[in-house]
Amino acid sequence: MNDTSRAGGAARLDIAIAAKDYPAASGGSRRALENLRLTLAKGEAGALVGPSGCGKTTLLRIVAGLDEDFVGRVSLPEHGRLGMVFQEPCLLPWRSVADNLCIAAPNASQEEIAALLAELDLSEHAEHFPGELSLGLARRAALARALAVKPDLLLMDEPLVSLDPALAKELREKIAALIDEKRVTTLIVTHDLREAIALADEIFLLSPRPARVVTALRVTTPRRSLTTGAADALEAQAREALAAARANDQ
């Protein structure tokens, strides 16, 4: 049904999904994704933005190789090594934070793990169990784990959801700095346009279910020097594009 080149080979992330259907409770099937195409250049960050329930997480699961029941093709950046930050942090609760990193990244040295923990301000929590961490800390630990495997593609599912505003801002800045520093190809799923503008080089606006890419917006200003004015302009542009798409559908 699908032709997924998991090993990658291409330098960029290339997604072309003709259709993804779910069996509906009432029998028959519901279409989650249709004619969805997007490409993301190596080292860039892309954000998938769309209304809740539009199939963003479904798309992310397909890219992650967790769902192979779709029509289409996904080719990952070279080597195809994935790092993923799940919405629930998904750490092993019976292993310490440091062990969680070592287990996911058996090839990383102790120094690399320690450096990564220090970078995310987790050094003092290295020997703690995930159950002892707050959600914000657990997300950071999950991010550290995803980076520990030196991914060719970093996937993030709503990395800032259900954090209080101050924590969300802090983690957003951390993620932005890490994307700039590591130059890892990153795909972020979010429902929050401002978050996408702050983090991404390219924003893919998704339609309501069945989801397709309505338009791709380029964020030309670098993450660090993004002003509120520029962000406002981009947001207005995005809302306009979404409204136009909605008018087209009707």
Add this chain to the structure above:
Amino acid sequence: MIRLASLALLLALWQGAALLSDPRRLPGPGPVFETILAEAQLGALFSNLLATLARVAAAFLLAMSLGSAIGYAMGRNRVLDRLFDPWLVALLNLPALVVIVLAYVWAGLTEAAAIGAVALNKLPNAVVVAREGARALDRDLDDMARVFRFSGATRLRHLVLPQMAPYLAAATRSGLSLVWKIVLVVELLGRPNGVGFEINMAFQLFDIRLLLAYAVPFVALMLGAETFLVQPLERHVSRWRRGAARHRDRG
């Protein structure tokens, strides 16, 4: 401390009951401990305890490892589960005695037949418990392991076993006591040594002192195994839960 007091109370009850009854029917702790010492000096106590302990260990390890593997496979695979569930129910309801007698008839009065028969009695129980554990495995963690490409060994050690540990501990608890009880029957029916063999001798002679002199040390041994092996191990594998609880208390 409470554990010690509870044991002392048990001894006191035994002593009290012995005082009220005929010493040949129920000898008190004193005479029984004298017999234990006498048997120990002969060396018979240790050789018989050791023979029984070896059988318990072999049958238990065989049943637990095989049972956990089968239970895991059945818990993870629906077709296997449907296919073998009737077998499991049949085995669960097959009387221990039938399995033992059949094993001795088919395989002769051998050590392999004895241990195999005991393991087969414990097996379905281990399968049922391990299957419950496998069904309760966290799907999100499974997804995580797939994305991060955990190797088979890593998955088993860091993902599957920690989640199955409480189930395996429960199976160990009930398993050890079940296995040792069945080992005695096997020894009584067809082995030339072991606690079960000695108890059969005591029964032939109506020697309750001898019977208790073998039963009590073995029970003590199993109690020791539970206190000094099973419980510390359980505490060790569940220490992450205490950490989380401590955090909640603080927060």
